[in-house]
Amino acid sequence: MNKYKKTNLCITLTLLIAFLLWTLAVTKIDLQAIGPQKSLVGFAALNKAFHDLTGVHMWLYDVTDWLGLVPVIFVLGFGLLGLVQLVKRRSLIKVDSDILILGVFYILVMACYILFEVFVINYRPILIEGKLEASYPSSTTLLVLCVMPTAIMQLRKRINKPVVKTIVTVIISLFTIFMVIGRLVSGVHWLTDIVGGILLSTFMVMLYNSVTEVLKS
Known part of the structure; x- marks a missing residue:
């Protein structure tokens, strides 16, 4: 394993530890x-x-x-590409390895979402339709920051024209930034929920990148 791949793996592990x-x-x-309804929140002073x-x-x-829905469309798009x-090619092993890894990656993202819906860390700072909803980590932040960066990786690999690559990268990046900031200032999550979503999704993306790099060799 070369130095670049080792560095990737170290960063991935560090991000996992940071999230935990x-x-x-x-x-x-x-x-x-x-x-709401006297629900407990960590880092209460900061969050409030x-x-x-x-x-x-x-x-x-x-x-x-x-x-x-935009990242969901990307998920469906890459799923259709794999299909x-x-x-x-009439063989699963002949499907591009990075597409197969991406499919597993999407499953892991969904598993993380379900996990934190079952094991609730804290609830939203407001009631949604009169009900408490799980808030940590921000699921929208998790979805966007997992799907859109990996979409950039996929599209940059599959688009041949440098100008188009740059335009696509900029548009997706701006969309991602807007979504995270929008979710942060909308007031439907605590600050710590957004931070948790960023840490978890960054770990997930680095994991995807590390696995694809290792399998290249």
Whole structure:
């Protein structure tokens, strides 16, 4: 294994440890009942101060919620690409390895979503349709930051024209930034939820990248 691949793996492991430690901290540090229906929230002073600063903007929540369909479309698109390759090549092992890895990656992302819906760390700072909803890590942040960077990797590999590569990269990057910031300031998540989503998704993307790099050899 060359130095680049080792560095990737080290970064991946570091990000995993950072996410686990952050999650543990959210469940232990400055835990107060500042959420709706007296729900407990870690880093209470920090989260409350940030939430009071941004306020709640339901229009932004709705916009980012609907735009959350964009990464879903990318997932379906790459899934269709894998299916077309499977039909044409008549063998699963002949499907591009990075597409197969991407499929497994998507399954892991969904598994993480389900995991934190079952094992709730904390709830949203507001009620959604009168109900408490799991808030950590931000699922929209997780989805966007997992799907869109890997989409960039895939598209840059498959697009031949440098100018088109650059345009696609810039558009997807701007969309991703808007989604994360939009979710952050909409007031439907605590600050620590967004940080958790960023750490988890960054780990996941680095894991995907590390695996694809290792399998190249």
